[in-house]
Amino acid sequence: MKAFGPRMHKEGGVQQKLESSRAGRAAISVFIVVTIVSVVVWNLPPSAIKEEALAFTEPYVRATGLNQNWGVFAPDPRRHTLQLLAQVRYADGSEEVVSIPRGGRLVGGYWDYRWRKWAEWTSTDDHSELWQPAAEWFARRARAEGRTPVSVTLVRRWRDLLPPGLGASTGEWQEYAYYTYEMPSAAEAEPR
Amino acid sequence: MTKGVETWERFWFREEETCTLALFRIAFAVIVFAWTISLAPGLYSFYADDGILPAYPDGGPGAWGLLQIDSSPASVTVLYLLLLVGAFCLAFGFRTRLAAVLVFVCLISFARRNPWVLNSGDLLIFVLGFYLMLAPSGAALSVDRWLRTRSRFWDFPVRSLWPLRLIQVQVSLLYFFAVWEKLRGETWNDGTAVSYAFRLEDLERFPVPGFVTDSLLLVNLLTYGTLAIELALAILVWNGKLRPWVLLLGVMLHLGIAYAVRVGFFSYAAVVGYIAFLPPATVSAWLYRLRDRTARSRLSWLVPGIESVEPGGRP
Numbered sequence: 001m002k003a004f005g006p007r008m009h010k011e012g013g014v015q016q017k018l019e020s021s022r023a024g025r026a027a028i029s030v031f032i033v034v035t036i037v038s039v040v041v042w043n044l045p046p047s048a049i050k051e052e053a054l055a056f057t058e059p060y061v062r063a064t065g066l067n068q069n070w071g072v073f074a075p076d077p078r079r080h081t082l083q084l085l086a087q088v089r090y091a092d093g094s095e096e097v098v099s100i101p102r103g104g105r106l107v108g109g110y111w112d113y114r115w116r117k118w119a120e121w122t123s124t125d126d127h128s129e130l131w132q133p134a135a136e137w138f139a140r141r142a143r144a145e146g147r148t149p150v151s152v153t154l155v156r157r158w159r160d161l162l163p164p165g166l167g168a169s170t171g172e173w174q175e176y177a178y179y180t181y182e183m184p185s186a187a188e189a190e191p192r
Numbered sequence: 193m194t195k196g197v198e199t200w201e202r203f204w205f206r207e208e209e210t211c212t213l214a215l216f217r218i219a220f221a222v223i224v225f226a227w228t229i230s231l232a233p234g235l236y237s238f239y240a241d242d243g244i245l246p247a248y249p250d251g252g253p254g255a256w257g258l259l260q261i262d263s264s265p266a267s268v269t270v271l272y273l274l275l276l277v278g279a280f281c282l283a284f285g286f287r288t289r290l291a292a293v294l295v296f297v298c299l300i301s302f303a304r305r306n307p308w309v310l311n312s313g314d315l316l317i318f319v320l321g322f323y324l325m326l327a328p329s330g331a332a333l334s335v336d337r338w339l340r341t342r343s344r345f346w347d348f349p350v351r352s353l354w355p356l357r358l359i360q361v362q363v364s365l366l367y368f369f370a371v372w373e374k375l376r377g378e379t380w381n382d383g384t385a386v387s388y389a390f391r392l393e394d395l396e397r398f399p400v401p402g403f404v405t406d407s408l409l410l411v412n413l414l415t416y417g418t419l420a421i422e423l424a425l426a427i428l429v430w431n432g433k434l435r436p437w438v439l440l441l442g443v444m445l446h447l448g449i450a451y452a453v454r455v456g457f458f459s460y461a462a463v464v465g466y467i468a469f470l471p472p473a474t475v476s477a478w479l480y481r482l483r484d485r486t487a488r489s490r491l492s493w494l495v496p497g498i499e500s501v502e503p504g505g506r507p
Contacts, residue, residue, distance in 0.1 A: 025205055028354060064322050068315040069373070073385060074380070075375075075380070079388050109456065
Protein backbone atom coordinates (compact mmCIF):
# COMPACT_ATOMS: atom_id res chain seq x y z
CA MET A 1 0.00 0.00 0.00
CA LYS A 2 1.08 3.51 -0.67
CA ALA A 3 1.29 5.19 2.71
CA PHE A 4 0.28 8.82 3.15
CA GLY A 5 1.37 10.95 6.06
CA PRO A 6 4.00 10.54 8.76
CA ARG A 7 5.77 7.19 9.11
CA MET A 8 6.02 6.75 12.80
CA HIS A 9 5.59 3.97 15.30
CA LYS A 10 3.19 1.44 13.83
CA GLU A 11 1.53 -1.63 15.27
CA GLY A 12 -0.45 -4.49 13.79
CA GLY A 13 -4.14 -5.29 14.11
CA VAL A 14 -7.09 -6.70 12.19
CA GLN A 15 -8.34 -3.26 11.16
CA GLN A 16 -4.89 -2.25 9.97
CA LYS A 17 -4.56 -5.40 7.93
CA LEU A 18 -7.85 -4.57 6.27
CA GLU A 19 -6.76 -0.99 5.64
CA SER A 20 -3.43 -2.05 4.16
CA SER A 21 -4.94 -4.31 1.49
CA ARG A 22 -6.45 -3.01 -1.73
CA ALA A 23 -9.57 -5.17 -1.28
CA GLY A 24 -9.93 -4.01 2.31
CA ARG A 25 -9.73 -0.35 1.34
CA ALA A 26 -12.25 -0.96 -1.43
CA ALA A 27 -14.66 -2.52 1.09
CA ILE A 28 -14.18 0.39 3.51
CA SER A 29 -14.71 2.82 0.62
CA VAL A 30 -18.05 1.18 -0.19
CA PHE A 31 -19.01 1.47 3.48
CA ILE A 32 -18.03 5.15 3.51
CA VAL A 33 -20.03 5.93 0.37
CA VAL A 34 -23.10 4.04 1.60
CA THR A 35 -22.93 5.80 4.96
CA ILE A 36 -22.58 9.32 3.58
CA VAL A 37 -25.23 8.80 0.89
CA SER A 38 -27.62 7.38 3.51
CA VAL A 39 -27.09 10.33 5.85
CA VAL A 40 -27.59 12.81 3.00
CA VAL A 41 -30.76 11.07 1.79
CA TRP A 42 -32.20 11.03 5.33
CA ASN A 43 -31.68 14.77 5.67
CA LEU A 44 -33.11 15.80 2.28
CA PRO A 45 -36.37 17.73 2.35
CA PRO A 46 -39.47 15.71 1.39
CA SER A 47 -39.11 14.89 -2.30
CA ALA A 48 -39.59 12.11 -4.84
CA ILE A 49 -35.88 11.29 -4.90
CA LYS A 50 -35.84 11.00 -1.12
CA GLU A 51 -38.82 8.64 -1.12
CA GLU A 52 -37.20 6.43 -3.75
CA ALA A 53 -33.81 6.35 -2.04
CA LEU A 54 -35.21 5.76 1.45
CA ALA A 55 -36.50 2.37 0.36
CA PHE A 56 -32.84 1.29 0.21
CA THR A 57 -31.20 3.40 2.89
CA GLU A 58 -33.76 3.58 5.69
CA PRO A 59 -33.04 0.19 7.32
CA TYR A 60 -29.33 1.02 7.37
CA VAL A 61 -29.66 4.46 8.96
CA ARG A 62 -32.15 3.18 11.51
CA ALA A 63 -29.98 0.20 12.44
CA THR A 64 -26.91 2.40 12.92
CA GLY A 65 -28.68 5.28 14.67
CA LEU A 66 -27.73 7.69 11.87
CA ASN A 67 -31.40 8.54 11.23
CA GLN A 68 -31.08 11.99 12.75
CA ASN A 69 -32.24 15.37 11.55
CA TRP A 70 -30.41 18.50 12.52
CA GLY A 71 -33.13 21.11 12.41
CA VAL A 72 -32.53 22.74 15.79
CA PHE A 73 -35.06 25.60 16.00
CA ALA A 74 -35.78 24.92 12.32
CA PRO A 75 -37.46 25.63 10.02
CA ASP A 76 -38.66 28.10 12.69
CA PRO A 77 -38.36 28.23 16.47
CA ARG A 78 -41.64 27.79 18.30
CA ARG A 79 -43.46 31.10 18.61
CA HIS A 80 -45.17 30.32 21.88
CA THR A 81 -44.07 29.31 25.34
CA LEU A 82 -45.59 25.96 26.17
CA GLN A 83 -46.54 24.10 29.36
CA LEU A 84 -48.09 20.70 29.85
CA LEU A 85 -50.31 20.49 32.92
CA ALA A 86 -52.36 17.63 34.34
CA GLN A 87 -55.56 18.27 36.28
CA VAL A 88 -55.90 15.30 38.59
CA ARG A 89 -59.32 14.65 40.20
CA TYR A 90 -59.28 12.44 43.28
CA ALA A 91 -61.80 10.03 44.75
CA ASP A 92 -62.40 12.40 47.67
CA GLY A 93 -63.61 15.09 45.23
CA SER A 94 -60.51 17.25 45.45
CA GLU A 95 -58.50 18.42 42.43
CA GLU A 96 -54.88 19.24 41.88
CA VAL A 97 -52.92 20.65 38.95
CA VAL A 98 -49.50 19.09 38.49
CA SER A 99 -46.75 19.64 35.95
CA ILE A 100 -43.60 17.95 34.75
CA PRO A 101 -40.39 18.08 36.84
CA ARG A 102 -38.23 21.17 36.41
CA GLY A 103 -34.65 21.59 37.60
CA GLY A 104 -32.62 24.66 38.51
CA ARG A 105 -30.87 26.86 35.98
CA LEU A 106 -27.31 25.66 36.48
CA VAL A 107 -27.59 21.87 36.73
CA GLY A 108 -31.29 21.27 36.09
CA GLY A 109 -30.96 22.09 32.41
CA TYR A 110 -28.89 18.96 31.97
CA TRP A 111 -31.69 16.60 33.01
CA ASP A 112 -35.05 18.36 32.73
CA TYR A 113 -34.73 19.07 29.01
CA ARG A 114 -35.94 15.51 28.40
CA TRP A 115 -39.20 16.26 30.23
CA ARG A 116 -39.62 19.43 28.18
CA LYS A 117 -39.09 17.53 24.95
CA TRP A 118 -41.66 14.92 25.98
CA ALA A 119 -44.14 17.65 26.99
CA GLU A 120 -43.68 19.27 23.58
CA TRP A 121 -44.54 16.04 21.75
CA THR A 122 -47.33 15.11 24.15
CA SER A 123 -49.01 18.50 23.75
CA THR A 124 -49.41 18.20 20.00
CA ASP A 125 -52.44 16.78 18.19
CA ASP A 126 -50.09 14.84 15.91
CA HIS A 127 -49.10 12.44 18.67
CA SER A 128 -52.34 11.53 20.39
CA GLU A 129 -50.90 8.05 21.02
CA LEU A 130 -48.85 9.63 23.82
CA TRP A 131 -51.87 11.08 25.65
CA GLN A 132 -53.22 8.04 27.49
CA PRO A 133 -49.78 6.80 28.67
CA ALA A 134 -49.09 10.37 29.87
CA ALA A 135 -52.36 10.55 31.82
CA GLU A 136 -51.72 7.10 33.29
CA TRP A 137 -48.27 8.15 34.37
CA PHE A 138 -49.61 11.22 36.18
CA ALA A 139 -52.17 8.93 37.86
CA ARG A 140 -49.48 6.46 38.93
CA ARG A 141 -47.49 9.33 40.38
CA ALA A 142 -50.53 10.38 42.43
CA ARG A 143 -51.10 6.80 43.60
CA ALA A 144 -47.44 6.58 44.65
CA GLU A 145 -48.19 9.49 46.99
CA GLY A 146 -51.01 7.47 48.56
CA ARG A 147 -53.91 9.22 46.79
CA THR A 148 -56.69 7.77 44.63
CA PRO A 149 -57.04 9.55 41.29
CA VAL A 150 -60.28 9.03 39.37
CA SER A 151 -59.46 11.09 36.29
CA VAL A 152 -56.59 12.97 34.70
CA THR A 153 -57.11 15.80 32.20
CA LEU A 154 -54.17 16.94 30.11
CA VAL A 155 -54.06 20.70 29.60
CA ARG A 156 -52.02 22.61 27.05
CA ARG A 157 -51.06 26.04 28.42
CA TRP A 158 -49.34 28.54 26.19
CA ARG A 159 -48.71 32.16 25.45
CA ASP A 160 -47.62 33.62 22.17
CA LEU A 161 -44.31 35.37 21.71
CA LEU A 162 -44.95 38.61 19.87
CA PRO A 163 -42.61 39.76 17.09
CA PRO A 164 -39.57 41.65 18.43
CA GLY A 165 -39.53 45.41 18.33
CA LEU A 166 -43.22 45.92 19.16
CA GLY A 167 -42.86 46.74 22.85
CA ALA A 168 -44.89 43.97 24.48
CA SER A 169 -43.01 40.69 24.42
CA THR A 170 -45.69 38.08 25.06
CA GLY A 171 -49.43 37.58 24.76
CA GLU A 172 -51.83 36.38 27.47
CA TRP A 173 -51.71 32.84 28.86
CA GLN A 174 -54.24 30.53 27.25
CA GLU A 175 -55.34 27.03 28.20
CA TYR A 176 -56.96 24.14 26.43
CA ALA A 177 -57.96 20.85 28.06
CA TYR A 178 -57.40 18.38 25.26
CA TYR A 179 -57.68 14.94 26.77
CA THR A 180 -59.36 13.36 29.79
CA TYR A 181 -58.66 9.88 31.01
CA GLU A 182 -61.11 8.29 33.45
CA MET A 183 -59.48 5.66 35.63
CA PRO A 184 -61.05 2.25 35.11
CA SER A 185 -62.92 1.13 38.24
CA ALA A 186 -61.36 -1.66 40.30
CA ALA A 187 -63.73 -4.22 38.73
CA GLU A 188 -62.87 -3.09 35.17
CA ALA A 189 -59.18 -3.05 35.94
CA GLU A 190 -59.28 -6.65 37.18
CA PRO A 191 -57.24 -8.83 34.80
CA ARG A 192 -59.38 -11.27 32.87
CA MET B 193 -8.99 7.97 -12.95
CA THR B 194 -5.78 6.98 -11.16
CA LYS B 195 -5.45 10.52 -9.84
CA GLY B 196 -9.02 10.37 -8.56
CA VAL B 197 -8.31 7.10 -6.76
CA GLU B 198 -5.13 8.55 -5.29
CA THR B 199 -6.97 11.65 -4.06
CA TRP B 200 -9.68 9.46 -2.54
CA GLU B 201 -7.06 7.29 -0.81
CA ARG B 202 -5.14 10.31 0.44
CA PHE B 203 -8.29 11.87 1.84
CA TRP B 204 -9.67 8.78 3.58
CA PHE B 205 -6.72 6.45 4.18
CA ARG B 206 -3.83 8.80 4.93
CA GLU B 207 -2.15 7.75 8.15
CA GLU B 208 -1.88 10.22 10.99
CA GLU B 209 -0.88 10.14 14.62
CA THR B 210 -3.73 9.01 16.87
CA CYS B 211 -3.50 11.82 19.43
CA THR B 212 -6.52 13.60 17.91
CA LEU B 213 -8.53 10.40 18.03
CA ALA B 214 -7.47 9.76 21.63
CA LEU B 215 -8.48 13.28 22.70
CA PHE B 216 -11.80 12.85 20.91
CA ARG B 217 -12.36 9.50 22.66
CA ILE B 218 -11.67 10.92 26.12
CA ALA B 219 -13.86 14.02 25.60
CA PHE B 220 -16.67 11.93 24.12
CA ALA B 221 -16.53 9.45 27.02
CA VAL B 222 -16.68 12.27 29.56
CA ILE B 223 -19.79 13.65 27.83
CA VAL B 224 -21.40 10.19 27.73
CA PHE B 225 -20.60 9.68 31.41
CA ALA B 226 -22.21 13.02 32.34
CA TRP B 227 -25.15 12.29 30.02
CA THR B 228 -25.68 8.97 31.77
CA ILE B 229 -25.53 10.52 35.23
CA SER B 230 -28.09 13.13 34.12
CA LEU B 231 -30.42 10.31 33.08
CA ALA B 232 -30.73 9.04 36.66
CA PRO B 233 -33.59 11.28 37.92
CA GLY B 234 -35.96 10.18 35.16
CA LEU B 235 -34.54 6.77 34.30
CA TYR B 236 -37.57 4.59 35.11
CA SER B 237 -40.12 7.25 34.13
CA PHE B 238 -38.57 7.46 30.67
CA TYR B 239 -37.57 3.89 29.93
CA ALA B 240 -39.26 1.32 32.20
CA ASP B 241 -42.54 -0.30 31.23
CA ASP B 242 -44.38 1.54 34.02
CA GLY B 243 -43.15 4.92 32.82
CA ILE B 244 -44.47 7.52 30.39
CA LEU B 245 -44.25 5.09 27.47
CA PRO B 246 -45.29 1.60 28.61
CA ALA B 247 -45.35 0.05 25.11
CA TYR B 248 -42.15 -0.32 23.09
CA PRO B 249 -42.47 2.09 20.13
CA ASP B 250 -42.19 1.05 16.50
CA GLY B 251 -38.88 2.53 15.41
CA GLY B 252 -39.35 1.68 11.73
CA PRO B 253 -37.41 -0.75 9.52
CA GLY B 254 -34.00 -1.69 10.86
CA ALA B 255 -34.47 -0.15 14.31
CA TRP B 256 -33.37 -2.28 17.23
CA GLY B 257 -32.59 -1.96 20.92
CA LEU B 258 -31.96 -4.23 23.88
CA LEU B 259 -34.91 -2.89 25.85
CA GLN B 260 -37.17 -4.36 23.15
CA ILE B 261 -36.55 -7.72 24.84
CA ASP B 262 -37.48 -6.50 28.29
CA SER B 263 -37.89 -3.02 29.75
CA SER B 264 -38.57 -3.91 33.36
CA PRO B 265 -36.92 -1.63 35.92
CA ALA B 266 -34.31 -4.35 36.50
CA SER B 267 -33.33 -4.47 32.81
CA VAL B 268 -33.24 -0.68 32.61
CA THR B 269 -30.97 -0.63 35.67
CA VAL B 270 -28.61 -3.20 34.14
CA LEU B 271 -28.41 -1.26 30.87
CA TYR B 272 -27.80 1.97 32.77
CA LEU B 273 -24.95 0.44 34.79
CA LEU B 274 -23.44 -1.08 31.65
CA LEU B 275 -23.46 2.35 30.03
CA LEU B 276 -21.76 3.90 33.06
CA VAL B 277 -19.09 1.19 33.08
CA GLY B 278 -18.68 1.43 29.30
CA ALA B 279 -18.21 5.21 29.42
CA PHE B 280 -15.71 4.87 32.27
CA CYS B 281 -13.68 2.22 30.40
CA LEU B 282 -13.84 4.29 27.20
CA ALA B 283 -12.50 7.38 28.96
CA PHE B 284 -9.51 5.47 30.30
CA GLY B 285 -9.12 3.33 27.19
CA PHE B 286 -9.52 0.00 28.89
CA ARG B 287 -10.66 -2.69 26.43
CA THR B 288 -11.39 0.33 24.30
CA ARG B 289 -13.07 -1.23 21.27
CA LEU B 290 -15.32 -3.36 23.46
CA ALA B 291 -16.15 -0.31 25.60
CA ALA B 292 -16.99 1.73 22.47
CA VAL B 293 -19.32 -1.01 21.20
CA LEU B 294 -20.93 -1.33 24.64
CA VAL B 295 -21.49 2.42 24.86
CA PHE B 296 -23.04 2.53 21.39
CA VAL B 297 -25.34 -0.45 22.05
CA CYS B 298 -26.52 1.03 25.36
CA LEU B 299 -27.04 4.50 23.86
CA ILE B 300 -29.06 3.24 20.91
CA SER B 301 -31.08 0.97 23.20
CA PHE B 302 -32.11 3.93 25.33
CA ALA B 303 -32.77 6.01 22.21
CA ARG B 304 -35.06 3.40 20.67
CA ARG B 305 -36.97 2.73 23.89
CA ASN B 306 -38.19 6.32 24.12
CA PRO B 307 -37.48 8.69 21.23
CA TRP B 308 -39.83 11.33 22.67
CA VAL B 309 -37.35 12.50 25.31
CA LEU B 310 -34.43 13.11 22.96
CA ASN B 311 -33.11 16.39 21.65
CA SER B 312 -30.53 17.07 18.96
CA GLY B 313 -27.67 16.88 21.45
CA ASP B 314 -28.62 13.34 22.41
CA LEU B 315 -28.86 12.38 18.76
CA LEU B 316 -25.43 13.83 18.07
CA ILE B 317 -23.96 11.82 20.94
CA PHE B 318 -25.43 8.61 19.48
CA VAL B 319 -24.09 9.39 16.01
CA LEU B 320 -20.59 10.19 17.31
CA GLY B 321 -20.76 6.94 19.30
CA PHE B 322 -21.38 5.00 16.10
CA TYR B 323 -18.34 6.46 14.36
CA LEU B 324 -16.11 6.06 17.39
CA MET B 325 -16.94 2.36 17.43
CA LEU B 326 -15.25 2.08 14.03
CA ALA B 327 -12.05 3.81 15.13
CA PRO B 328 -8.91 2.42 16.80
CA SER B 329 -9.45 4.94 19.58
CA GLY B 330 -7.49 2.99 22.19
CA ALA B 331 -4.28 3.17 20.16
CA ALA B 332 -2.99 6.09 22.25
CA LEU B 333 -3.43 7.54 25.74
CA SER B 334 -5.14 4.42 27.00
CA VAL B 335 -4.80 1.67 29.56
CA ASP B 336 -4.69 -0.68 26.58
CA ARG B 337 -1.55 1.08 25.35
CA TRP B 338 -0.07 1.12 28.84
CA LEU B 339 -0.54 -2.63 29.11
CA ARG B 340 0.85 -3.22 25.61
CA THR B 341 3.93 -1.02 25.65
CA ARG B 342 4.64 1.08 28.72
CA SER B 343 7.89 2.53 27.50
CA ARG B 344 6.12 4.04 24.48
CA PHE B 345 3.01 5.24 26.26
CA TRP B 346 3.53 8.81 25.10
CA ASP B 347 4.03 7.76 21.52
CA PHE B 348 1.02 8.23 19.26
CA PRO B 349 1.01 5.41 16.70
CA VAL B 350 -0.18 6.27 13.20
CA ARG B 351 -3.46 4.94 11.92
CA SER B 352 -5.61 5.35 8.86
CA LEU B 353 -7.70 8.49 9.04
CA TRP B 354 -11.06 7.30 7.70
CA PRO B 355 -13.07 6.95 10.96
CA LEU B 356 -12.03 10.45 12.02
CA ARG B 357 -12.81 11.71 8.49
CA LEU B 358 -16.31 10.25 8.79
CA ILE B 359 -16.80 12.26 11.98
CA GLN B 360 -15.57 15.40 10.20
CA VAL B 361 -17.93 14.82 7.28
CA GLN B 362 -20.81 14.15 9.69
CA VAL B 363 -20.18 17.41 11.57
CA SER B 364 -19.95 19.31 8.30
CA LEU B 365 -23.19 17.73 7.00
CA LEU B 366 -24.92 18.47 10.30
CA TYR B 367 -24.38 22.21 9.85
CA PHE B 368 -25.10 22.11 6.14
CA PHE B 369 -28.52 20.54 6.70
CA ALA B 370 -29.16 22.74 9.74
CA VAL B 371 -28.76 25.81 7.52
CA TRP B 372 -30.81 24.28 4.71
CA GLU B 373 -33.65 23.48 7.13
CA LYS B 374 -33.53 26.96 8.65
CA LEU B 375 -33.63 28.67 5.26
CA ARG B 376 -37.01 27.04 4.68
CA GLY B 377 -38.36 28.96 7.68
CA GLU B 378 -39.86 32.44 7.88
CA THR B 379 -38.10 33.78 10.97
CA TRP B 380 -34.60 32.76 9.87
CA ASN B 381 -35.22 34.66 6.64
CA ASP B 382 -36.64 37.79 8.25
CA GLY B 383 -33.86 37.75 10.85
CA THR B 384 -35.98 37.35 14.01
CA ALA B 385 -35.54 33.63 14.83
CA VAL B 386 -33.01 34.12 17.63
CA SER B 387 -35.37 36.49 19.46
CA TYR B 388 -38.05 33.77 19.61
CA ALA B 389 -35.57 31.04 20.58
CA PHE B 390 -34.24 33.16 23.47
CA ARG B 391 -37.73 34.09 24.75
CA LEU B 392 -39.14 30.57 25.04
CA GLU B 393 -39.79 30.54 28.79
CA ASP B 394 -40.08 26.75 28.97
CA LEU B 395 -36.60 26.40 27.44
CA GLU B 396 -34.97 29.40 29.12
CA ARG B 397 -31.84 28.67 31.11
CA PHE B 398 -30.26 32.02 31.97
CA PRO B 399 -32.13 35.14 30.88
CA VAL B 400 -31.11 37.17 27.85
CA PRO B 401 -31.71 40.92 28.42
CA GLY B 402 -34.84 42.36 26.82
CA PHE B 403 -32.84 45.04 25.02
CA VAL B 404 -31.22 42.22 23.03
CA THR B 405 -34.32 40.18 22.19
CA ASP B 406 -36.45 43.30 21.47
CA SER B 407 -33.91 45.09 19.29
CA LEU B 408 -34.56 44.26 15.66
CA LEU B 409 -31.03 45.27 14.75
CA LEU B 410 -29.41 43.00 17.36
CA VAL B 411 -31.66 39.99 16.67
CA ASN B 412 -31.04 40.42 12.92
CA LEU B 413 -27.30 40.36 13.60
CA LEU B 414 -27.59 37.31 15.87
CA THR B 415 -29.90 35.43 13.49
CA TYR B 416 -27.91 36.04 10.33
CA GLY B 417 -24.69 35.59 12.31
CA THR B 418 -25.88 32.15 13.42
CA LEU B 419 -26.61 31.18 9.83
CA ALA B 420 -23.23 32.49 8.70
CA ILE B 421 -21.34 30.59 11.39
CA GLU B 422 -23.25 27.38 10.69
CA LEU B 423 -22.58 27.72 6.97
CA ALA B 424 -18.89 28.32 7.70
CA LEU B 425 -18.84 25.18 9.89
CA ALA B 426 -20.31 23.26 6.96
CA ILE B 427 -17.99 24.56 4.24
CA LEU B 428 -15.12 26.80 5.35
CA VAL B 429 -14.05 24.33 8.06
CA TRP B 430 -12.41 22.35 5.25
CA ASN B 431 -10.01 25.23 4.60
CA GLY B 432 -6.92 24.68 6.74
CA LYS B 433 -6.18 28.39 7.25
CA LEU B 434 -9.74 29.34 8.17
CA ARG B 435 -10.44 26.23 10.24
CA PRO B 436 -9.19 27.49 13.65
CA TRP B 437 -11.28 30.66 13.34
CA VAL B 438 -14.35 28.80 12.11
CA LEU B 439 -14.10 26.33 14.99
CA LEU B 440 -13.60 29.18 17.46
CA LEU B 441 -16.76 30.88 16.16
CA GLY B 442 -18.56 27.54 16.49
CA VAL B 443 -17.46 27.20 20.11
CA MET B 444 -18.67 30.75 20.84
CA LEU B 445 -22.00 30.03 19.16
CA HIS B 446 -22.52 26.91 21.26
CA LEU B 447 -21.46 28.61 24.48
CA GLY B 448 -24.12 31.24 23.79
CA ILE B 449 -26.74 28.54 23.20
CA ALA B 450 -25.68 26.66 26.36
CA TYR B 451 -26.01 29.89 28.36
CA ALA B 452 -29.46 30.85 27.15
CA VAL B 453 -31.32 27.65 26.28
CA ARG B 454 -31.97 24.34 28.06
CA VAL B 455 -30.49 22.19 25.32
CA GLY B 456 -28.85 19.64 27.59
CA PHE B 457 -25.64 18.32 26.09
CA PHE B 458 -26.08 19.67 22.58
CA SER B 459 -23.41 22.37 22.80
CA TYR B 460 -20.84 20.09 24.41
CA ALA B 461 -21.45 17.26 21.93
CA ALA B 462 -20.99 19.68 19.04
CA VAL B 463 -17.71 20.98 20.47
CA VAL B 464 -16.50 17.39 20.99
CA GLY B 465 -17.22 16.88 17.29
CA TYR B 466 -14.89 19.79 16.49
CA ILE B 467 -11.98 17.89 18.07
CA ALA B 468 -11.96 15.63 15.00
CA PHE B 469 -10.78 18.66 12.97
CA LEU B 470 -7.74 19.41 15.14
CA PRO B 471 -4.39 18.67 13.45
CA PRO B 472 -2.34 15.97 15.23
CA ALA B 473 0.67 18.30 15.49
CA THR B 474 -1.39 20.79 17.50
CA VAL B 475 -2.98 18.16 19.71
CA SER B 476 0.30 16.39 20.44
CA ALA B 477 1.92 19.74 21.32
CA TRP B 478 -0.94 20.46 23.75
CA LEU B 479 -0.72 17.00 25.28
CA TYR B 480 3.06 17.11 25.73
CA ARG B 481 2.82 20.55 27.33
CA LEU B 482 0.09 19.33 29.69
CA ARG B 483 2.12 16.21 30.49
CA ASP B 484 5.26 18.18 31.29
CA ARG B 485 3.45 20.73 33.43
CA THR B 486 1.68 17.99 35.36
CA ALA B 487 4.94 16.05 35.75
CA ARG B 488 6.55 19.11 37.35
CA SER B 489 3.63 19.61 39.74
CA ARG B 490 2.46 17.75 42.83
CA LEU B 491 0.19 15.78 40.55
CA SER B 492 3.13 14.09 38.82
CA TRP B 493 1.90 10.70 40.04
CA LEU B 494 -1.01 11.17 37.61
CA VAL B 495 1.26 11.02 34.58
CA PRO B 496 1.84 7.47 33.39
CA GLY B 497 5.06 6.46 31.65
CA ILE B 498 6.81 9.74 32.46
CA GLU B 499 10.00 7.96 33.53
CA SER B 500 10.68 6.96 29.92
CA VAL B 501 10.50 10.42 28.38
CA GLU B 502 12.53 13.59 28.36
CA PRO B 503 10.53 16.71 29.22
CA GLY B 504 9.06 18.24 26.09
CA GLY B 505 10.03 15.30 23.98
CA ARG B 506 8.73 12.09 22.61
CA PRO B 507 9.69 8.79 24.24
